[in-house]
Amino acid sequence: MDKWRLIPCIEASGQVQMAIDTWLLEQHRTHHHPPTLRFYTWSPAAISLGYHQRQFPEFWKSLTWQGQAIELVRRPSGGRAVLHQGDLTYAVITSGLGSNRMQAYQAICEFLIQGWKQLGIELQYGEAGRGYIHNPNCFGTATGADLVTKNGVKLIGSAQLRRDNTILQHGSMRIKPDAKLFAQVFEQEIDVIDVEMTIETLINTLSKAAREHFNIDFVVQPLTDSEWSEILTT
Numbered sequence: 001m002d003k004w005r006l007i008p009c010i011e012a013s014g015q016v017q018m019a020i021d022t023w024l025l026e027q028h029r030t031h032h033h034p035p036t037l038r039f040y041t042w043s044p045a046a047i048s049l050g051y052h053q054r055q056f057p058e059f060w061k062s063l064t065w066q067g068q069a070i071e072l073v074r075r076p077s078g079g080r081a082v083l084h085q086g087d088l089t090y091a092v093i094t095s096g097l098g099s100n101r102m103q104a105y106q107a108i109c110e111f112l113i114q115g116w117k118q119l120g121i122e123l124q125y126g127e128a129g130r131g132y133i134h135n136p137n138c139f140g141t142a143t144g145a146d147l148v149t150k151n152g153v154k155l156i157g158s159a160q161l162r163r164d165n166t167i168l169q170h171g172s173m174r175i176k177p178d179a180k181l182f183a184q185v186f187e188q189e190i191d192v193i194d195v196e197m198t199i200e201t202l203i204n205t206l207s208k209a210a211r212e213h214f215n216i217d218f219v220v221q222p223l224t225d226s227e228w229s230e231i232l233t234t
Contacts, residue, residue, distance in 0.1 A: 004094075004210075006218040007038035009203060014046035014073035014084065016232070020223070021168055022076045023231045024093045029166040035094040037210055037218070039203045042084035046071035047185065050079040050159065065181055077159035077168065083185050086177040088199055090206065091170035105160060108169050112147060112156060115209030119197055123147040123155060153191040175199065 010020070017040050027033035045065045049056060051074060063070040065085060090112070097104040106125070113123050126146040147156040158171030175195045182190040197205075211218060223231070 002214075002216045003034060003219050004214070004216045005034050005036045006207060006220045007036060008220065008222050009199070010038070010040045010223075011043050012040070013044065014042050014048055014071045017042060017089070018048070018073055018075055019231050019234060021091050021093070021170055023227075023234060024091070025076070025161065025163060025166060025168040028093050028095060029163050033093075034219075035216075036092070037207065038091050039199075039206070040089050040091070041087070041199070042071075042089070044068040044071055045083070045085035045181075046073050048073050048075045048082045048084060050077065050081070051075055051161070052078055053080060056081060060185070063185065065178070070185075075159060075170075077161040077170065079157070079159035081186075082157060082172045083177070083182055084172060085181060087172045087174050088202060089170055089172050091168065092210075093166070093168050095166045097167060101160065101162075104167055105158065105169065108167075109147060109156075109158065111210040111213040112171075112173075112206065114213055115206035116147075116155070118205055118209065119202070121155070121193070121195075122150055124150065126152075126154060149193065153193055155193055173202075175202070 010017070020038075020040075024033060024036050024038075028035065045068070047060055047063075047070060049072070060070075060072055092108050094108070097107050109125075116123050124147070126148045146154055146158060148154045156171050156173050158169055161168045174193065177190060177192060179190050179192055182188070207218065210216075
């Protein structure tokens with residue numbers, strides 16, 4: 001049975017979180033690190049832009065929430081802007097899923113579907129509307145790489161980066177979003193799902209679902225001091 005690394009939940013800035021994901025991708029690509037699953041939260045609140053997303057409202061540069069500036073950070077992956085407040089992010093770094101991007105998305109997302117089902121929320125893949133290309137808001141539409149409820153409410157938005165045969169897929173799961181802040185940022189209303197479980201319960205359930213889906217064992221290991229040093233100086 002293959003062994004993956006499970007990194008305990010990290011709360012950090014968006015710049016740091018994206019540096020960790022990028023470092024893990026490169027370490028796995030160069031065969032220095034096993035496949036990895038991790039969950040994390042963003043502090044302070046942030047807006048992450050897709051790697052190729054060049055257009056966004058100027059006022060995003062001066063937003064605040066609870067007295068702190070909202071960080072604007074660029075993801076290494078594609079897609080549209082995501083507001084990271086009241087959400088939990090997952091990241092999977094793995095390889096060997098073939099060249100078809102959508103099949104790889106679904107091979108990874110299946111553990112999320114299974115885990116959320118155990119928590120009482122049924123999810124399915126979204127279908128992009130005609131306005132997807134022009135919508136700067138990731139949660140304003142749902143593609144086949146995203147997971148929505150049966151009522152069409154988007155719960156998880158995911159993005160992917162490939163280098164050679166290696167994949168970084170990370171995604172935002174909306175747990176307790178601030179509807180007023182969301183409306184301020186995107187000038188759109190948000191459909192909120194009432195997610196009652198704690199982040200700890202969610203992580204434990206999704207980790208178990210990942211172990212069963214990928215048929216793996218986890219080695220739980222926080223980032224070491226030397227790894228932090230590499231990540232923060234890259």
